[in-house]
């Protein structure tokens with residue numbers, strides 16, 4: 001073909017650089033997909049097949065037995081009720097913790113960015129400092145405090161812990177978002193006679209959808225994946241899924257039921273996974289907005 | 295009786311202190327424009343009047359009541375902002391009724407007031423739209439409507455037209471003026487850095503610079519008798535011409551002298567006693583200079599010609615400095631052409647070179 005006159009859309013050419021980029025992306029994708037692949041196929045195999053050692057192969061006789069066992073009858077120590085107990089525990093911890101920590105963070109951020117409370121900067125600084133101190137430092141003092149107040153080892157206790165430790169991040173997130181809203185909006189609402197709460201609920205909160213979504217994602221994944229707080233504060237009755245998963249995987253006697261371990265692990269990862277898939281776009285957008293405004 | 299009275303007010307931000315005991319009295323029904331460059335404290339003053347900023351010292355009085363410690367909503371004011379500040383998740387009707395709802399006004403009364411304001415501003419067809427479905431001009435109309443329904447005695451405007459394009463700005467400017475006339479006894483305090491807005495709208499202009507009031511006066515006074523060099527230079531476009539020189543006592547009275555140019559000041563209304571030999575700056579508006587063969591100042595050459603339609607601005611230079619002359623729109627000149635300028639001594643302003651104050 002003769003050389004075309006440049007017009008319209010520029011033709012895409014496959015350059016060496018572009019091939020390199022694709023090669024890298026594909027390799028990276030494979031690298032991160034491989035463990036997931038192994039987990040999925042292993043969980044669908046019966047033990048005899050696993051013993052053969054072809055860990056990458058598709059299951060010859062596919063079975064959901066391992067999944068069913070992991071959910072409802074795998075043993076965590078002495079009890080053999082599967083990981084479902086932990087799942088519902090996690091849900092019961094998750095819902096109040098997420099809601100309360102977001103509400104607290106939103107109100108904090110709102111008060112800090114709009115109301116110029118006395119000592120607001122000092123308070124914000126202290127909160128931020130709190131975000132940088134390793135959690136482990138707080139564990140023992142908190143255990144003592146909760147023991148003294150009598151709520152140690154309860155649902156209230158673990159929810160409270162999640163709300164407290166979520167506060168710095170949530171406050172920072174909402175404060176930065178609200179700092180990006182025009183202050184004149186707030187002034188107009190003040191002149192219109194809005195008070196602290198009416199401005200928050202009628203003007204500010206309706207504008208907060210994007211950041212509420214981001215906060216929900218952060219808190220759901222963070223709290224769902226928590227291990228150490230659950231282990232320390234929730235008490236035997238309320239151990240979250242992550243702790244029970246650990247018990248299942250580590251308490252096996254005799255032969256290791258790899259397929260059950262894999263299935264249980266994936267069940268435990270399900271909630272954050274769904275959250276990422278459903279809201280990945282929002283997640284990136286929110287983080288980007290936070291980063292730019294930060 | 296003055297509706298708004300700012301008495302010895304000082305505002306303190308964390309690090310900086312703004313205003314050093316600023317006072318201002320605004321009469322009932324007056325249209326006051328606060329004019330000044332960015333950062334001179336116009337918004338701060340307006341926010342202090344509105345109660346959105348606490349004053350560190352002094353008092354604010356509105357309608358004969360000391361409101362220094364009152365909440366914004368209790369001050370009998372309404373405010374319009376540069377960024378419109380419409381509540382984004384409410385439609386126009388909800389935006390306009392928000393304040394009344396907060397004040398627990400009965401529903402029929404709210405509807406009546408919103409309808410009235412909407413009609414006055416010709417936004418009735420927009421009542422069910424959301425702010426993001428409106429153009430800039432429509433948004434600002436809605437913002438004015440929202441202020442209107444409050445039935446406030448005092449309206450505060452903070453650069454309400456600065457975000458609009460030139461054409462809309464002119465339209466809305468006229469409408470605000472009409473609105474003020476229609477509302478009758480409503481006092482308006484209007485902040486702008488645009489001297490055209492100030493000149494066209496104001497009953498009185500307050501010119502500010504660096505958080506100090508430079509001059510308070512009618513547009514005429516501000517334009518024709520500026521109190522100092524800053525006011526003279528800030529108001530008027532093209533800018534007033536400034537010519538450095540000194541005063542000299544000649545046979546027939548005091549004269550202005552710049553090099554070998556001379557201008558008799560026998561008719562000039564001095565407000566302070568001048569002294570011979572004093573260094574001064576002569577201020578002449580471009581329209582008070584004339585290119586005329588019978589002029590008194592020869593030896594200028596045409597530098598640049600700027601046709602502006604209604605008039606033509608001709609820059610003339612004499613090697614020492616250059617001046618702008620405003621002539622008829624039909625007037626043409628060729629750069630390089632030699633011209634003689636005429637100056638009308640009755641229209642000039644004289645400033646002390648040292649202090650910049652009017653003489």
Ligand SMILES: Nc1ncnc2c1ncn2[C@@H]1O[C@H](COP(=O)(O)OP(=O)(O)O)[C@@H](O)[C@H]1O
Pocket residue numbers: 307308309310312330331332333334335336337338339
């Ligand atoms: N929140 C603030 N903190 C500190 N200084 C401020 C604040 N707001 C305004 N200022 C200062 O006050 C002065 C006046 O500002 P402003 O009233 O906004 O000016 P204008 O509206 O005339 O442009 C400026 O010098 C500005 O630096």
Ligand SMILES: [Mg+2]
Pocket residue numbers: 336337338
């Ligand atoms: Mg301003």
